Amino acid sequence: DAKTTQPPSMDCAEGRAANLPCNHSTISGNEYVYWYRQIHSQGPQYIIHGLKNNETNEMASLIITEDRKSSTLILPHATLRDTAVYYCIVRVAVGGAQKLVFGQGTRLTINP
Amino acid sequence: KAGVTQTPRYLIKTRGQQVTLSCSPISGHRSVSWYQQTPGQGLQFLFEYFSETQRNKGNFPGRFSGRQFSNSRSEMNVSTLELGDSALYLCASSGGSLGGSYEQYFGPGTRLTVT
Numbered sequence: 284d285a286k287t288t289q290p291p292s293m294d295c296a297e298g299r300a301a302n303l304p305c306n307h308s309t310i311s312g313n314e315y316v317y318w319y320r321q322i323h324s325q326g327p328q329y330i331i332h333g334l335k336n337n338e339t340n341e342m343a344s345l346i347i348t349e350d351r352k353s354s355t356l357i358l359p360h361a362t363l364r365d366t367a368v369y370y371c372i373v374r375v376a377v378g379g380a381q382k383l384v385f386g387q388g389t390r391l392t393i394n395p
Numbered sequence: 396k397a398g399v400t401q402t403p404r405y406l407i408k409t410r411g412q413q414v415t416l417s418c419s420p421i422s423g424h425r426s427v428s429w430y431q432q433t434p435g436q437g438l439q440f441l442f443e444y445f446s447e448t449q450r451n452k453g454n455f456p457g458r459f460s461g462r463q464f465s466n467s468r469s470e471m472n473v474s475t476l477e478l479g480d481s482a483l484y485l486c487a488s489s490g491g492s493l494g495g496s497y498e499q500y501f502g503p504g505t506r507l508t509v510t
Contacts, residue, residue, distance in 0.1 A: 317498070326399070326485050326501030327438070370438075382428065382451050383487075383499060385438035 287371045292390040301358040303389050305371030308352045315374045316347060317383065318356045320367040327370065327385075330356065361393045397422065399488050399502035407508045413474040416505045420467050420488030426450075427469040428499060429461060432483040444469055473507075481509045 288306040295301040307316060315334050319327040331338055331345045333354070338345045344357040358365055370388040400419045408414050420427050429441040440453040444463035461471040467488075473480055483506050487499035 324483065324504075324506075326487075326503050329498040329500060332498060382440040382443060382453070383430075383438075384440065385430075387437060 286384075287373055287386050289369075289371050289386060289389045291387065292392070294392050294394055295358075295361050297363060297393050297395050298360055301361040301365065301391060301393070303356040303358075303369050303371070303391065304353065305355070306353045307371070307373050310351050310373050312351075316345070316351075316354050317372040317374055318343070318345065319370045319372065319383075319385075320365075321370070321388070322364075322367045330369075332374075363393050363395065365391065366393045367391060399486055399500055401484075401486050401502040401505050403505060404503065405506045405508075407510060408476050409510055410476055410478060412476050413472060414476060414507060415470055415472045416484055416486075416507075418469045418471075418486030418488075418502060420469070420486075421500055424488035424490055424500075425467055426489045426497075426499075427463055427467065428487045428489075429469070429471050430485040430487065431455070432485060432504070433479075433481070438485070441471065476509045478509050480507065482507060 315332050317332040318330040321327045331340055331343050333345045333347050347354045368388040368390050370385050372383050402417045426445045428443040430438050432438045441455055442449055442461050443451040447463045458474045463469045483504045485501050485504045487501045489497045489499045
Protein backbone atom coordinates (compact mmCIF):
# COMPACT_ATOMS: atom_id res chain seq x y z
CA ASP A 284 0.00 0.00 0.00
CA ALA A 285 1.22 3.48 -0.80
CA LYS A 286 2.01 5.28 2.44
CA THR A 287 1.52 8.87 3.48
CA THR A 288 3.35 10.96 6.05
CA GLN A 289 1.68 13.85 7.85
CA PRO A 290 2.70 15.99 10.83
CA PRO A 291 0.87 14.74 13.93
CA SER A 292 -0.48 18.14 14.89
CA MET A 293 -0.78 21.73 13.72
CA ASP A 294 -2.26 24.95 15.00
CA CYS A 295 -3.80 27.79 13.03
CA ALA A 296 -5.44 31.06 13.97
CA GLU A 297 -9.10 31.53 13.14
CA GLY A 298 -9.56 33.41 9.87
CA ARG A 299 -6.15 32.48 8.55
CA ALA A 300 -5.36 29.92 5.87
CA ALA A 301 -4.53 26.46 7.19
CA ASN A 302 -1.98 24.59 5.07
CA LEU A 303 -1.73 20.87 5.79
CA PRO A 304 1.17 19.03 4.14
CA CYS A 305 1.32 15.39 3.12
CA ASN A 306 4.15 13.30 1.69
CA HIS A 307 3.38 10.32 -0.54
CA SER A 308 6.67 9.57 -2.27
CA THR A 309 5.70 6.03 -3.34
CA ILE A 310 2.48 7.01 -5.06
CA SER A 311 1.77 5.23 -8.34
CA GLY A 312 0.79 6.98 -11.54
CA ASN A 313 -2.86 6.02 -11.35
CA GLU A 314 -3.40 6.57 -7.63
CA TYR A 315 -5.41 9.50 -6.41
CA VAL A 316 -4.76 11.63 -3.33
CA TYR A 317 -7.80 11.97 -1.09
CA TRP A 318 -8.36 14.16 1.94
CA TYR A 319 -10.85 13.40 4.67
CA ARG A 320 -11.39 14.91 8.06
CA GLN A 321 -12.91 13.55 11.23
CA ILE A 322 -14.44 15.69 13.89
CA HIS A 323 -14.39 14.02 17.28
CA SER A 324 -16.20 10.64 17.24
CA GLN A 325 -18.06 11.37 14.00
CA GLY A 326 -17.63 9.54 10.72
CA PRO A 327 -14.89 10.89 8.44
CA GLN A 328 -16.01 13.57 6.00
CA TYR A 329 -14.79 13.68 2.42
CA ILE A 330 -13.07 16.95 1.55
CA ILE A 331 -11.39 16.76 -1.84
CA HIS A 332 -9.33 14.53 -4.10
CA GLY A 333 -6.97 14.90 -7.05
CA LEU A 334 -4.73 13.03 -9.46
CA LYS A 335 -2.29 15.48 -10.99
CA ASN A 336 -3.83 18.91 -11.26
CA ASN A 337 -4.66 21.28 -8.46
CA GLU A 338 -8.26 21.09 -7.36
CA THR A 339 -10.61 23.47 -5.57
CA ASN A 340 -14.10 23.07 -4.18
CA GLU A 341 -16.27 24.91 -1.70
CA MET A 342 -14.40 23.42 1.24
CA ALA A 343 -10.74 23.52 0.30
CA SER A 344 -7.99 23.56 -2.30
CA LEU A 345 -5.59 20.73 -3.05
CA ILE A 346 -2.14 21.47 -4.41
CA ILE A 347 -0.21 18.48 -5.78
CA THR A 348 3.45 18.86 -6.70
CA GLU A 349 4.51 18.16 -10.26
CA ASP A 350 6.31 14.94 -9.26
CA ARG A 351 3.20 13.96 -7.24
CA LYS A 352 5.32 13.03 -4.24
CA SER A 353 3.62 15.51 -1.94
CA SER A 354 0.50 17.60 -1.63
CA THR A 355 -0.97 20.38 0.50
CA LEU A 356 -4.54 20.83 1.62
CA ILE A 357 -5.50 24.47 2.04
CA LEU A 358 -8.43 25.66 4.11
CA PRO A 359 -8.54 29.32 2.97
CA HIS A 360 -10.28 30.89 5.98
CA ALA A 361 -10.18 28.50 8.89
CA THR A 362 -12.98 28.59 11.46
CA LEU A 363 -13.28 26.91 14.85
CA ARG A 364 -15.47 24.26 13.22
CA ASP A 365 -12.48 23.17 11.13
CA THR A 366 -10.81 21.73 14.23
CA ALA A 367 -10.51 18.04 13.39
CA VAL A 368 -8.13 15.25 12.43
CA TYR A 369 -7.24 15.50 8.76
CA TYR A 370 -6.29 12.39 6.83
CA CYS A 371 -4.32 12.35 3.61
CA ILE A 372 -4.93 9.07 1.80
CA VAL A 373 -3.63 7.54 -1.37
CA ARG A 374 -6.38 5.42 -2.77
CA VAL A 375 -5.37 1.83 -3.35
CA ALA A 376 -7.06 -0.12 -6.09
CA VAL A 377 -6.69 -3.89 -6.00
CA GLY A 378 -8.26 -5.80 -8.84
CA GLY A 379 -11.00 -3.22 -9.23
CA ALA A 380 -11.82 -3.23 -5.55
CA GLN A 381 -10.85 -0.15 -3.67
CA LYS A 382 -10.14 0.67 -0.08
CA LEU A 383 -8.92 3.66 1.89
CA VAL A 384 -5.81 3.16 4.00
CA PHE A 385 -5.86 5.70 6.83
CA GLY A 386 -2.71 6.84 8.59
CA GLN A 387 -2.63 8.71 11.88
CA GLY A 388 -3.55 12.03 10.27
CA THR A 389 -2.88 15.59 11.41
CA ARG A 390 -4.76 16.96 14.38
CA LEU A 391 -5.54 20.54 13.35
CA THR A 392 -6.53 22.96 16.08
CA ILE A 393 -8.02 26.30 15.11
CA ASN A 394 -7.44 28.88 17.81
CA PRO A 395 -9.67 31.93 18.35
CA LYS B 396 -30.32 13.08 -0.58
CA ALA B 397 -30.21 11.21 2.69
CA GLY B 398 -26.77 10.25 3.97
CA VAL B 399 -25.42 6.94 5.11
CA THR B 400 -27.32 5.58 8.09
CA GLN B 401 -26.08 3.04 10.59
CA THR B 402 -28.02 1.17 13.24
CA PRO B 403 -27.78 0.85 16.11
CA ARG B 404 -25.68 3.85 17.11
CA TYR B 405 -24.59 2.35 20.41
CA LEU B 406 -24.37 -1.23 21.55
CA ILE B 407 -23.12 -3.03 24.63
CA LYS B 408 -22.39 -6.73 24.40
CA THR B 409 -20.73 -9.36 26.55
CA ARG B 410 -17.66 -11.37 25.62
CA GLY B 411 -18.56 -14.46 23.62
CA GLN B 412 -21.75 -13.02 22.19
CA GLN B 413 -22.25 -12.11 18.57
CA VAL B 414 -23.43 -8.82 17.08
CA THR B 415 -24.91 -7.63 13.80
CA LEU B 416 -24.55 -4.06 12.62
CA SER B 417 -26.54 -2.53 9.79
CA CYS B 418 -25.72 0.08 7.17
CA SER B 419 -27.96 1.74 4.61
CA PRO B 420 -25.96 3.48 1.86
CA ILE B 421 -26.81 6.65 0.01
CA SER B 422 -29.51 6.00 -2.56
CA GLY B 423 -27.96 4.83 -5.80
CA HIS B 424 -24.65 3.81 -4.25
CA ARG B 425 -23.69 0.20 -4.87
CA SER B 426 -20.46 -0.07 -2.90
CA VAL B 427 -20.40 -0.37 0.88
CA SER B 428 -17.19 -0.52 2.88
CA TRP B 429 -16.74 -1.19 6.57
CA TYR B 430 -14.01 0.17 8.82
CA GLN B 431 -13.07 -0.34 12.46
CA GLN B 432 -11.69 2.54 14.49
CA THR B 433 -9.91 2.05 17.82
CA PRO B 434 -7.65 4.42 19.76
CA GLY B 435 -4.70 2.08 19.35
CA GLN B 436 -4.99 1.02 15.72
CA GLY B 437 -6.82 3.97 14.19
CA LEU B 438 -9.10 3.46 11.21
CA GLN B 439 -8.72 0.05 9.60
CA PHE B 440 -10.43 -1.35 6.54
CA LEU B 441 -12.56 -4.44 7.14
CA PHE B 442 -14.17 -5.26 3.78
CA GLU B 443 -15.99 -3.85 0.80
CA TYR B 444 -19.13 -5.12 -0.89
CA PHE B 445 -20.27 -4.26 -4.38
CA SER B 446 -23.41 -5.67 -5.97
CA GLU B 447 -23.80 -8.26 -3.19
CA THR B 448 -20.24 -9.58 -3.64
CA GLN B 449 -17.30 -9.06 -1.33
CA ARG B 450 -14.81 -7.26 -3.51
CA ASN B 451 -11.98 -6.64 -1.05
CA LYS B 452 -11.07 -7.72 2.44
CA GLY B 453 -8.80 -6.33 5.12
CA ASN B 454 -6.65 -8.23 7.57
CA PHE B 455 -9.20 -9.27 10.16
CA PRO B 456 -10.01 -12.74 11.55
CA GLY B 457 -12.86 -14.81 10.19
CA ARG B 458 -15.05 -13.79 13.15
CA PHE B 459 -15.72 -10.63 11.16
CA SER B 460 -18.06 -11.18 8.24
CA GLY B 461 -20.48 -9.22 6.19
CA ARG B 462 -23.03 -9.34 3.46
CA GLN B 463 -24.86 -7.05 1.12
CA PHE B 464 -28.45 -7.27 0.00
CA SER B 465 -29.94 -6.57 -3.41
CA ASN B 466 -30.98 -3.08 -2.28
CA SER B 467 -27.30 -2.39 -1.39
CA ARG B 468 -27.95 -2.36 2.34
CA SER B 469 -25.19 -4.14 4.20
CA GLU B 470 -24.71 -5.90 7.49
CA MET B 471 -21.59 -6.90 9.29
CA ASN B 472 -21.42 -9.60 11.90
CA VAL B 473 -18.89 -10.24 14.61
CA SER B 474 -19.06 -13.60 16.31
CA THR B 475 -17.54 -14.67 19.62
CA LEU B 476 -16.90 -11.10 20.72
CA GLU B 477 -13.64 -10.22 22.44
CA LEU B 478 -12.84 -7.20 24.58
CA GLY B 479 -10.58 -5.93 21.82
CA ASP B 480 -13.55 -5.69 19.46
CA SER B 481 -14.74 -2.62 21.33
CA ALA B 482 -14.56 0.08 18.70
CA LEU B 483 -16.38 2.52 16.48
CA TYR B 484 -17.55 0.66 13.38
CA LEU B 485 -17.95 2.87 10.35
CA CYS B 486 -19.73 2.20 7.12
CA ALA B 487 -19.02 4.13 3.94
CA SER B 488 -20.84 4.10 0.63
CA SER B 489 -19.81 5.14 -2.84
CA GLY B 490 -20.79 4.77 -6.45
CA GLY B 491 -18.14 2.08 -6.64
CA SER B 492 -17.33 2.28 -10.31
CA LEU B 493 -14.29 0.30 -11.35
CA GLY B 494 -11.24 2.43 -11.91
CA GLY B 495 -11.39 6.20 -12.00
CA SER B 496 -12.02 8.20 -8.91
CA TYR B 497 -14.84 8.13 -6.46
CA GLU B 498 -15.33 9.37 -2.97
CA GLN B 499 -16.65 7.44 0.00
CA TYR B 500 -19.28 8.93 2.27
CA PHE B 501 -19.24 7.76 5.84
CA GLY B 502 -22.05 7.15 8.26
CA PRO B 503 -21.98 8.26 11.91
CA GLY B 504 -20.79 4.86 13.09
CA THR B 505 -21.88 2.27 15.63
CA ARG B 506 -20.10 2.43 18.96
CA LEU B 507 -19.68 -1.15 20.20
CA THR B 508 -18.61 -1.82 23.75
CA VAL B 509 -17.72 -5.37 24.77
CA THR B 510 -17.69 -6.10 28.50
